[in-house]
Amino acid sequence: MLIEELPIPATLDAPGGAEFARAIEIGNVVEAISFGTADIAYRPEEELPHWLDPHSPHRLLLARVDGNIVGRAAYETKSAEDTDTAWIGVSVLPEFEGCGIGRALADAVERLAASEGRTKLLAYTGTTEYGGERLASPTGFGSVPRDARATRFLLARDYSLEQVERVSRLPLPVDALESLLASAAAASGPDYRVVTWIGATPDQWRADIAVLGTRMSTDAPSAGLEEPEDVWTAERVAEADERDLASPRTRLTAAVEHVPSGRLVGYTVLSVPAQRDRCVDQYATLVLREHRGYRLGMLLKVANLAHLERERPGHPSVLTFNAEENRPMLDVNEAVGFVPIAHEGAWRKDL
Structure with a gap:
């Protein structure tokens, strides 16, 4: 060997x-x-x-x-x-x-x-x-x-x-998706609106996505792993977008804008393979802590699933990973139709 x-x-x-x-x-x-x-x-x-x-x-x-x-x-x-x-x-x-x-x-x-x-x-x-x-x-x-x-x-x-x-796995297509989206939008209220895009982040949103990317490393439950802050900047977002052009996968993003401030306060990303018979991967989903309580997690999830259905239909399912203690996001996933299929243990060793 x-x-x-x-x-x-x-x-x-x-x-x-x-x-x-x-x-x-x-x-x-x-x-x-x-x-x-x-x-x-x-x-x-x-x-x-x-x-x-x-x-x-x-x-x-x-x-x-x-x-x-x-x-x-x-x-x-x-x-x-x-x-x-x-x-x-x-x-x-x-x-x-x-x-x-x-x-x-x-x-x-x-x-x-x-x-x-x-x-x-x-x-x-x-x-x-x-x-x-x-x-x-x-x-x-x-x-x-x-x-x-x-x-x-x-x-x-x-x-x-x-x-x-x-x-968890979500079979596609989702039943009554438009009804779920309308209900989530009504519950979130007029101060929030959904914006979506394919691939590279629009220039006007890069700074906000950098904030959300950084907060993803600090706000998501990490228990005793104590994962460090991973700082993003608008320039790093642009660099990541450029690298993604080299991949055959396509990113579909849905974000929520807080209308009074004009800032993005939540986002979610789906990574879509080129082959229609392959599963879609759910990437980060985050709502800033100061804007929680308005069902924005549900709004983001169903908005991007509707985005997927419009732009890249035909895939069999979506896979997602969530901490077992993250009950708010598990509630959202279960309401949409995600079903548990496996678990992942997160381990730490101090040298």
């Missing part, structure tokens, strides 16, 4: 592109097993722009057996202001489990974090197993199977479970 770092290629046609694509495929195979669905998979050409984001630097370790790539470890950091936190993930093909490859990759990626002075590691693992003894989240909401392979692996390496997220 050999473990080596692969420099992230500029394109899939560049040196290292084939190895990067194989690493993404391995991650998809492992996640399809742990989450019980291949709907969560992203293709290499969809992933690469994210891995090249200078505001979210990535590194990639590969495990080879007889020259063949059989596992990978992903390493990510984010905010330049935070020098403590790193996000990691280890994936090994099922037929190579039990050979010490996952252990070796975890050792290597933890050494990498330590060499950069990181003191907190965050990792996420999917599960669809519901039987047997449970390990409860310290938030009081949700649990993971104690005897699951990933649970035993992380506990043995001194990781602690901090949060459980629910993975």
Whole structure:
């Protein structure tokens, strides 16, 4: 077995592109097993722009057996202001489990974090197993199977479970969507109106989207993970829009404008694959705390689903992740028709 770092290629046609694509495929195979669905998979050409984001630097370790790539470890950091936190993930093909490859990759990626002075590691693992003894989240909401392979692996390496997220699926099309939208708009009142766009953020909204992106990192429930603030600027929003042009996926955004102030106070994003037979991914949904209580979460959700139906109809479903303690957003999702299909454990290790 050999473990080596692969420099992230500029394109899939560049040196290292084939190895990067194989690493993404391995991650998809492992996640399809742990989450019980291949709907969560992203293709290499969809992933690469994210891995090249200078505001979210990535590194990639590969495990080879007889020259063949059989596992990978992903390493990510984010905010330049935070020098403590790193996000990691280890994936090994099922037929190579039990050979010490996952252990070796975890050792290597933890050494990498330590060499950069990181003191907190965050990792996420999917599960669809519901039987047997449970390990409860310290938030009081949700649990993971104690005897699951990933649970035993992380506990043995001194990781602690901090949060459980629910993975939910919404079959499309949504029944009575226009009625839901009209009801949400009426409940929110005349001080709020919905604006939508496809792809790049309109110039007039970049500063507001930067505020919302920053607040997403601080206002979303993160329990004992203590995720750091990730500061966005209008310039960073424009850079992210430019990178998205390199991806075959399309972003559909719905935002709520507070009419008296002329500022955006909430937003939600859907990431839509080019292929109509693939699932749509729900990205961030946030309403600023000072504007909660007006059913804006419901308004945003159904407005963007209506936007999807108008602009990119024909997809089978939408997937979303929500913290189990985030009852307001779970209420919105359940009212629209989302159904739980899996869970994800969020883990922390202090070096």
